[in-house]
Amino acid sequence: MKRGPNDRFLPSNYVFPGGAVEEQDSYTGYSESGIYPGVTIRVERENLLLHLSAGIREVFEESGILLARDSNGLFPESDESQFNTYREQVFRGILKFSDLLKNYGLTPDFRGLHYLERWITPVFLPIRYDTRFFAAMCPENQHVSHDGDELVETLWINPREALRIHKDGEMKMVLPTSQTLQFLSSFASADELFAYLKQKERNSPLKNF
Incomplete structure (x- = not known):
């Protein structure tokens, strides 16, 4: 997805959807029972539900x-x-994401999220972040669309094709995005990717760029 040209951070860059952890993500009504076991050894347990909840909400x-x-x-x-309507209300703080889920009898699909890696921006940048990347399958009965606020364009594309366009100078992205695409492009299918991500012994150290 493409960030707006006037954004303070990474204007006009192509990014994966995501954002900051918010107070509402600390909702205590969720259970760790539905989390894939391999995730717990690569994300600090005290922050596990917080990061997963924030990821799904964002x-x-x-x-x-x-x-x-x-x-x-x-x-x-x-x-x-x-x-x-609901995503706008959640974004504006009118509706809590946890209340939306409760109203429709839904539970966050924590088990569907698989940890990729953690990136921290360099100390010399004026705006910094410490972020965890997760991968998930997109439900077949749902459709992707940008919010028109933080993101202004939606692009569903093969990782290899995205890297080719980026190399040609037609798609602006930062190192964590391109490196993640490079990693994803090494798998022949989504099934192969998730089979790899489920391996508990996989090591993914903290990365700086």
């Missing part, structure tokens, strides 16, 4: 994808007009 706000399941284990159908 993906919903920025892309409209709702990574939450009902009591039958199904993802909700994408009603774009209704979804857009």
Whole structure:
């Protein structure tokens, strides 16, 4: 997804949906029972639910994808007009994300998130972040759309093609994005990727750029 040209941080850069942890992400009604075991050894346990909750909420706000399941284990159908109303309310702080899920009998799909890596921006940059990257499958019955606020363009593309366009100077991105795409491009399919990410012994150290 492409950030707006007037953004203070990474203007006009292509990025993955995500953002900062918020107070509402500390909701205590979630359980760790649905988290894939391999994630717990690569994310600090005291912050585990916080990061996962923030990731799922931010993906919903920025892309409209709702990574939450009902009591039958199904993802909700994408009603774009209704979804857009709710994501705007969550983004503006009018509606808590946890309340939205409770109202529809949904539970965050923590088990569907798989840890990729952690990046920290250099100390000399005026705006910094310490972020965890996760990978998840997009529900087949939902559709991606940018929020029109922080993000102004949606692009669904093969990682190799994105890297080719970036190399040609037509797609602006920072090192964590290009390195993540490089990693993803080494797998022949999503199934192969997630089979690898489920390995508990996989090591992914903290990275700086």
